Amino acid sequence: MKLIASRLVQAVMVAILIGTATFIMMRSLPGDAAWRIAAGRYGYDNVDAAAADTVRAELGIDGPALPALLQWLSDLARFDFGNSLVSGQPVMDEIVHQLGASASLALVALLLSLVIGPPFGILAGLRPGGMLDRVLLVASTGVKAVPQFLMALVLIVLLAVHLRWLPAAGHGELRHFILPGLTLALGLAAVNARITRDAMARIADMPFWRFAQWKGLSERQTLVRHGLRNVSVPLITYLGLQFVTLVEGVIIVESIFGWPGIGHALVHAIFSRDVPMVQGTALVLGLGFVIVNSAIDLAVRRLDPRVAG
């Protein structure tokens, strides 16, 4: 309960922070904000000075900053994000549309990384100091130093342009998932593999592990019965931390591969100074992070009852 309460406080702080930042952004926009908002409400053809004045009076745009900020934040609290300044559509509708694309990409990346990273980590951790362990250390250090946009560039040049195996950009078919998914997954897998390796080496060094082998379990049985659950605890905790990398990656990777998700929308909104869209997308990304982390806290407690004590 205490955990959920502290996460709630965090979520509220995130909302206030983003709300205030976007409010300052709105105020510092060049031009008359009242005209822009009026145009967003009534359409660009129907805006006149009277409409702008109505908006100005209603929102207190020229008035003191503090009441206007409170108004802005209370709109936020009612989940009223307003309309996009560019498309005129409600921000909420657009975000719901984009969230699916981003979430599916993130999920594919996460699953790919779990297929690539932890198996190597477990094999390396079972023989610490062995050949595979040393190769893995070098490989994961190298991959970790490659920023996501660079990974995207290398994969595009290699797999899409040079070998022509996959489309360089696009959305809609299954094969379009592979390049952006792989770009995100390789970076995650580099860390996953190291975490798994360290956990596996630590667990394989413990008395209960040796006892399990001594009582006659094969290495495979020991791993399945005593290893995997123990290894999964630090791995899952780390997945929570990696979610930040994933969200940052989504912003970059979606823009590079033209993926119609939240990150792509955010970059576009920032580019065209579409403040309501910036606020909406930033809020969804920030709150999504808090929610995922809460879920992970709860999952870790379920897997490892010792944490709760």
Place this chain on the structure above:
Amino acid sequence: MSSIDFQTTRRLPLSPMRAIGTGLITLVAALSLLGPLIVPGDPLAQSLIKALAGPETGAPLGYDHLGRSVFHRLADALRLSPVIALAAVATAGAAGLILGTLSAAKGGWIDRIFVMLADALLALPGLLLVLIVLAMVPGTALGFWAGLSLVLWVEFFRLTRAATRETLASPAVQASRLLGFGPVYLFRIHIWPEIAPMMLTAAAFGTATAIMAIAALGFVHVGMRAPTPELGLMMVELLPYWREAPVALLSPVVVTFALLLGLTLLAGSRET
């Protein structure tokens, strides 16, 4: 295991990993600082007749699509983002150090407010924050500095606060306090030696993060603007011509990778 590792790295500041890291950074720094002195040239001068031409004595890495020397643009770019990154890390480090010590020493409401603020910032992906600040602050370099400082101070704050709290509760500090030593002395003698080794790691990671962020945003066209030589921007500009001028595209890629790898190795492993 991990505590032993940590102590050996502390006693030997130059482990092989760190030595390689320092070497890579020195190499890149030498390229950017000494390169233009050895081969003089202008990073902005165009000559379209030489567009995408191969390497020659005046331009050791060839020319880009507008006939500008890739070597000189690269040297310029290697001064731009690391300088912004170092400025941001210095600001963030100072802010984190001061606020972290203050938070740990005062406790109570001050502590709670700063921790809440840090937690909220931690919940925001760094790139998102940098993007928002970039949209608010006029001037791209200034915006990057402000945004990255805002992102990076949290790490320094959390490290400092945790270490300071632990140290302040130790018998050694209590003894010093009983002897009547002031807060400045306490910080210099007891707290700083505890924090200092962590600061190098955090600073190296922070610099790498900052350089990555600047390059990544340049790569998707929301960072530095066009004529400025910047690592990410150079790559995205040269990407369409990689068949004609592979060296021109590869050189910023390789140098960026070397710089980031160097910083990661210098930081050493961050144990959890």
